Amino acid sequence: MGRRGPKQEVDLIEEDGPGDPPDGDAPEDGGPSGTAGTDAAHVRRRRATTLGVGLLVVLVLVGVVGQAVVTARERDRLAAVAALPDVVAPLDGPPQILWTSDEDIPFQVTTSAGHVAGAVTHPDGRVVARAVDLATGRTVWEVDLLTAADSMELPAGAVPAVRGSAYCWPGTPDNRTSDVMLCTADNAVWLEQDGTMRWIAATVTRLVLLDARDGTVVADLTDEAAAAPVAESSTTLGDLVLLTGRTSDGAEVRAVRRDGTVAWRTTVPAPPPAEPEPGGSPEQLQLLTAGDHAALVTPDAVHLLDATGATVRRTPRAADAWVTGSTDGTVVLGAGGAYAPPGGPPQAPASSTFIRPDGEVTRPGEWVWLGVDDGTAPFTTLTWDVDGLHAWGREDAPLWTADVRLPHEAVALDGLVHLTDGTGLLTLDAGTGAEVWRVTDLRSDTPLMTDGRVLLVTAGSTLGEDGGTRLVALDRKDGSEVWRAPTPVDVDSLWPVGGFLLGQRWDHDVQTNRAVVTALG
Structure with a gap:
C-alpha cells in the first residue's frame, strides 16, 4: 500500500508499448497472472x-462557444435596440457635456445623417427651417419659410403672446428617420388682451416639401394649399402630399405629386365644426399618416384612406373624443378619463379605440404609449384605468392586469416592461404582469430613457432647481444601481433625441422666452 x-x-x-495486452485479454505465456x-x-x-481530460476540454470549448453565442446574441439585440427611435447611444458611465447652444434647436425630424431638423419661429415673425448636427450643435443648413416682411401688422398697443407658427413632419410613416420633411408656416398671432388670449387667423401661409439633408426645396405646395378648398391640414403618404379642406359637403382630400400636379381628389361627408369657445379658434380638420394609410379626422369620425383616396374604414367619433396618436399603422381614439379632477364634473370611464384598416376594437382605459419597444413583449397595447394596467393581445380579453396606478411612459425591453407610476420605477414581466422589481426613491416626472442595457432616471430635486439633481443608471434586469452622477448642467427638461441626451433650460425675460439646449453623451 x-x-x-x-x-x-x-x-x-x-x-504503454505496442506489445501491452488490451484490457481483458489473457496474459502472455510464462507471465505471472498478478502482473x-x-x-x-x-x-x-x-x-x-x-476520457476525463477530453471531457473537460469539450466542456470548456462548449462553454466558450456558448458564451460567444450569448455575446453575439446580446450584440445583435443591442444593435436592434439602437436602431429604434428615442434610444440613447450606449453609455459606459455618466454622460459629459458635448455642447451648449442658445439657438433654437428643432427636434421634429431626425435624418439619416444623425441631424435633427424642423421649423423655428422668431420674435419678429420670421420662420426658418433648420438642421442641426447633434454631435456638435452646429447648424448644418437654414432656409427661410417666412421672412419678417410676412409678419402680420397688429393693432396699436397689441402685445403678441405668440407670433407665427410652424412645424415640420417626417416624410415617412410613424415618425421614423426621414430625409424628406413637410413643413408648414403661417403668420397667425395669439394676442393677450385683458387677461385673455385671442387668436387672429393667418394671412400668409407657406407649405413646402424639403430635402432634410441640405434644405433643398423638393416642392413648393403653397399655391396648391391656398387653392379652394384652403388646406387646413397636410401629411405625406408615400411620394404624395395630402391636403384637406372644407367644402359644402364635408371635407375634400387631394393628393399632390412632387411636381405639383394633383394625383386624385376625394370628398368625405362631414358636418361643420362646432362653434369655438369665446376667443378660441375653430376645430380644424386633421390629417395624419398611419402606416400605408392616411387618417382624416373630422368632427364626427375618423376615416382611413388608402393610397388611391378610397375610404377603407370609417369609425364614428364622439364630440368629446380625440385622436391621441398613431403607431404601427394604428390610429388611437381616446375618450373619457381614468380619474375625474378634484371638484370637477364626473367623467365617462376612459376608453381607447384602436383603428386599423382590417378592423377596430375599443378597450377600457387610456392608451399607454411605449417610448421604446423592442418587440419582445407578447402584448400589442397597454391601457390603464381605475382597475390598473391592462395588457392586450389580439383578443378582447386582457392578457393580464397589474395593480399599477398612474402609469406614465413605458419601455418594453427583452421581455420586461419598465414604467413610472408616480412613486418611482416599476418593472413587470411582459408575459404575466408580475412585478419583477421596484425602486421608489427616484423621480418619475421625466421621460424614462434607456441605451438598451441600463435604464436612465433622475433622483433628487426638480430639474432646474438648486439641490443637485442626479442622473441614475439602473440595471434593467434587477434594478440595481450601476452608477449615479450629478446632472452636469441645470436643465428644465431632459429627453433622448437621436442617440443623445438633450437638456433644455428656459431663460425668461420681458419680451422673449429663450431656450438654452445642452447635449450630453
Whole structure:
C-alpha cells in the first residue's frame, strides 16, 4: 500500500508499448497472472484519465462557444435596440457635456445623417427651417419659410403672446428617420388682451416639401394649399402630399405629386365644426399618416384612406373624443378619463379605440404609449384605468392586469416592461404582469430613457432647481444601481433625441422666452 501511490503516479505518466495486452485479454505465456491483472488495471485508469481530460476540454470549448453565442446574441439585440427611435447611444458611465447652444434647436425630424431638423419661429415673425448636427450643435443648413416682411401688422398697443407658427413632419410613416420633411408656416398671432388670449387667423401661409439633408426645396405646395378648398391640414403618404379642406359637403382630400400636379381628389361627408369657445379658434380638420394609410379626422369620425383616396374604414367619433396618436399603422381614439379632477364634473370611464384598416376594437382605459419597444413583449397595447394596467393581445380579453396606478411612459425591453407610476420605477414581466422589481426613491416626472442595457432616471430635486439633481443608471434586469452622477448642467427638461441626451433650460425675460439646449453623451 505504501508504494502503490508512487507506482500509480509513474504508471499514469508512462506510455504503454505496442506489445501491452488490451484490457481483458489473457496474459502472455510464462507471465505471472498478478502482473497481467495489474497492467490491465493501469490501462483502464489511463483510459479513464484520458476520457476525463477530453471531457473537460469539450466542456470548456462548449462553454466558450456558448458564451460567444450569448455575446453575439446580446450584440445583435443591442444593435436592434439602437436602431429604434428615442434610444440613447450606449453609455459606459455618466454622460459629459458635448455642447451648449442658445439657438433654437428643432427636434421634429431626425435624418439619416444623425441631424435633427424642423421649423423655428422668431420674435419678429420670421420662420426658418433648420438642421442641426447633434454631435456638435452646429447648424448644418437654414432656409427661410417666412421672412419678417410676412409678419402680420397688429393693432396699436397689441402685445403678441405668440407670433407665427410652424412645424415640420417626417416624410415617412410613424415618425421614423426621414430625409424628406413637410413643413408648414403661417403668420397667425395669439394676442393677450385683458387677461385673455385671442387668436387672429393667418394671412400668409407657406407649405413646402424639403430635402432634410441640405434644405433643398423638393416642392413648393403653397399655391396648391391656398387653392379652394384652403388646406387646413397636410401629411405625406408615400411620394404624395395630402391636403384637406372644407367644402359644402364635408371635407375634400387631394393628393399632390412632387411636381405639383394633383394625383386624385376625394370628398368625405362631414358636418361643420362646432362653434369655438369665446376667443378660441375653430376645430380644424386633421390629417395624419398611419402606416400605408392616411387618417382624416373630422368632427364626427375618423376615416382611413388608402393610397388611391378610397375610404377603407370609417369609425364614428364622439364630440368629446380625440385622436391621441398613431403607431404601427394604428390610429388611437381616446375618450373619457381614468380619474375625474378634484371638484370637477364626473367623467365617462376612459376608453381607447384602436383603428386599423382590417378592423377596430375599443378597450377600457387610456392608451399607454411605449417610448421604446423592442418587440419582445407578447402584448400589442397597454391601457390603464381605475382597475390598473391592462395588457392586450389580439383578443378582447386582457392578457393580464397589474395593480399599477398612474402609469406614465413605458419601455418594453427583452421581455420586461419598465414604467413610472408616480412613486418611482416599476418593472413587470411582459408575459404575466408580475412585478419583477421596484425602486421608489427616484423621480418619475421625466421621460424614462434607456441605451438598451441600463435604464436612465433622475433622483433628487426638480430639474432646474438648486439641490443637485442626479442622473441614475439602473440595471434593467434587477434594478440595481450601476452608477449615479450629478446632472452636469441645470436643465428644465431632459429627453433622448437621436442617440443623445438633450437638456433644455428656459431663460425668461420681458419680451422673449429663450431656450438654452445642452447635449450630453
